[in-house]
Amino acid sequence: MTVGWAMVGTGSVHKKMAPAIKEAKDTKLVAVLSREKGRAVAFANDHGIEKTYDSWDGLLHDSEVNVVYVGSPNALHAPHAIKAAEAGKHVFCEKPMAPTLQECRSMIDACEKNGVKLGLGLQYRHHPAHIKAREIVASGELGHLVFANAQVEISSLHTPGWYYEPGMAGGGAIYMVGIHRIDLLRFILGHEVQEVSAFIGERSAEQPFEVMAVGMLRFDNDVYSTVHFSLNIPHGNDSLEIHGSKGSLFCIGTTSLWWSGGSQELLLKTDTITTKYQFQKPNVYKSEVEDFNSCVMGGQDPLATGMDGLLASEICIGMLKSSSERKTVNLETLKSSR
Numbered sequence: 038m039t040v041g042w043a044m045v046g047t048g049s050v051h052k053k054m055a056p057a058i059k060e061a062k063d064t065k066l067v068a069v070l071s072r073e074k075g076r077a078v079a080f081a082n083d084h085g086i087e088k089t090y091d092s093w094d095g096l097l098h099d100s101e102v103n104v105v106y107v108g109s110p111n112a113l114h115a116p117h118a119i120k121a122a123e124a125g126k127h128v129f130c131e132k133p134m135a136p137t138l139q140e141c142r143s144m145i146d147a148c149e150k151n152g153v154k155l156g157l158g159l160q161y162r163h164h165p166a167h168i169k170a171r172e173i174v175a176s177g178e179l180g181h182l183v184f185a186n187a188q189v190e191i192s193s194l195h196t197p198g199w200y201y202e203p204g205m206a207g208g209g210a211i212y213m214v215g216i217h218r219i220d221l222l223r224f225i226l227g228h229e230v231q232e233v234s235a236f237i238g239e240r241s242a243e244q245p246f247e248v249m250a251v252g253m254l255r256f257d258n259d260v261y262s263t264v265h266f267s268l269n270i271p272h273g274n275d276s277l278e279i280h281g282s283k284g285s286l287f288c289i290g291t292t293s294l295w296w297s298g299g300s301q302e303l304l305l306k307t308d309t310i311t312t313k314y315q316f317q318k319p320n321v322y323k324s325e326v327e328d329f330n331s332c333v334m335g336g337q338d339p340l341a342t343g344m345d346g347l348l349a350s351e352i353c354i355g356m357l358k359s360s361s362e363r364k365t366v367n368l369e370t371l372k373s374s375r
Contacts, residue, residue: 040330041101042091042129043068045117047080047110048197050131050158054106054166055084057322063330067101075206087288097124103333104129108158110199111206115140120149127221127333129326131158134351136207137269138375141347148343154341157346165323166291166303166317170279171225173305179281182226185262187218189292190273195313200246207316209236211248211353215266217292219254220341221277222264228256230352248269252356283307285321291316347375 041059044051047069051294058066068088073079077089090096096105097120105121106129117133118128125230128148134141134157148155161167173179200206222343223229238249248268255261267273277288290300303314325340332339351371359366 038334039063039065040103040333041065041067041099042104042106042326043070043088043099043102043126043164044106045046045070046084047071048108049075049195051080051108051298053160054108054326055080058106058326059079059085060320060324061323061330063334063352066094066102068099068215069095074112075085081311084087087122087239091190093120097121097126104329109130110197110202111212112204115144118144120260121151122151122155125151125153127156127286127329129156129158129329130346131348132220132346132349133207133212136204136341136350136354138347138351138354138371140351145343145347152334153163154329154339155346156325156332157341157343157349158322158325159224159345159349160325161215161217161221161292162224162340163321163328164291164319166288166301166314167221167225169303169314170288171227171287173286174225174281175227176252176280178284178305178307179279179286180283181230182258182260182279184280185260185272186264186276186278187222187223187262188265188277189218190267190270191275191277191293192271193268196246197332201244201310203245206246208248208353209240209268210248210268211356212218215250215352216349218264218266218277219352220264220345221292222256223345223348224259225277225279226256226262228258228260229348230254230355230368231254233352233355233359234365234367235356235359236251237357250356252359254352258306272327309366 055340070090079303230257235252238247275293279286286305289302
C-alpha cells in the first residue's frame with residue numbers, strides 16, 4: 038500500500054517535511070494546500086508535487102489523500118485537524134498540538150470518533166540516541182532517578198509572520214523549541230510532570246512572544262528537572278541530561294539538527310565505567326513519516342500520540358500560567374479544562 042500525504046501550509050518546517058515524505062518508503066506526497074494559490078504552486082514546483090489546492094473542499098475530496106499533515110499556524114491546528122478527521126483522513130499534526138487543552142482534547146475526540154489516526158510532529162523521539170537513553174533509564178542502570186536538565190540556547194530562528202499576530206502562536210521560545218525538550222523528558226524518563234514553576238520572558242505589542250523561558254518541573258516519584266529555552270543567545274548550549282543514584286546520561290548534539298551538525302553522542306557515566314554511544318545524524322522527519330504510515334496500515338499507535346501532544350501542551354500551558362500568576366502550578370488544576 039502507498040500512503041498518500043497532503044500538506045497544509047508552506048512554511049519552514051514544510052521544507053523539511055516535504056523531502057522526508059518523498060523519501061519515505063510506501064509514501065506519495067500528493068498535494069499541498071495554501072490560502073494563497075501562488076504559494077502552493079511555488080512550493081509544489083520546488084518539491085515536485087503534482088496537485089495544489091487553495092481551498093479545503095478539493096483536498097478533502099481527493100481520494101489519493103490518506104493523511105493530512107497539519108502544519109498551519111498553531112491556533113488553526115484544531116479546526117484543521119478536526120476538518121480532516123471528519124472527512125475520514127488520518128491526521129499528522131505539527132507541534133504544539135493546540136494552544137488550549139480543550140482544543141487538544143477535541144482533536145483526539147474527533148479522530149477517535151471518525152476512526153482515523155492522530156500523530157504528532159515530535160520528531161526527536163525518533164533519534165536513536167533518545168531511544169537508547171529511554172532503554173537505559175527503563176533498565177534501572179541509572180538507579181533511582183534524581184534530576185534532569187534540558188536546555189536550548191540559540192540565536193533567533195526564522196520567525197513566521199503569524200507569530201506576530203495576537204493569539205495565533207500562543208507562545209515563542211516555549212512552542213518553537215521548548216516543547217520538544219519537554220516531550221523528550223517525558224519520553225526518556227517515563228514519568229509525568231505534576232507541578233511546574235516558571236519565569237517567561239517579556240512580551241510586547243511589537244513582539245507578542247517570549248524569547249526566554251526558565252522553569253522547574255516536578256515529576257511523579259519526586260524526580261525534578263530544570264528547563265531553559267532561549268532564542269537570544271548565539272553561542273549557547275543545547276543539551277539534555279539525566280541523573281540517577283548510580284549513573285548519568287548526557288545527550289550531546291542530538292536535539293540541534295536544525296541549526297548544526299551536532300556530535301550525535303550519548304554518554305553514560307557510572308561509578309565503574311564511561312560508555313560513549315555515537316550515531317550518524319538521522320533523518321528524524323523521514324522516521325516519523327514511516328512510523329505514522331505503519332500505524333495507518335497496521336492499526337497500532339504512533340510513537341507520538343495525540344495524548345502525548347496534549348500532555349506536552351499541558352506542561353507548556355502550566356509554565357505560562359505559573360509565570361503570569363507568579364506561583365507554582367499543580368497540573369491537576371488544569372485537567373478539568375481538557
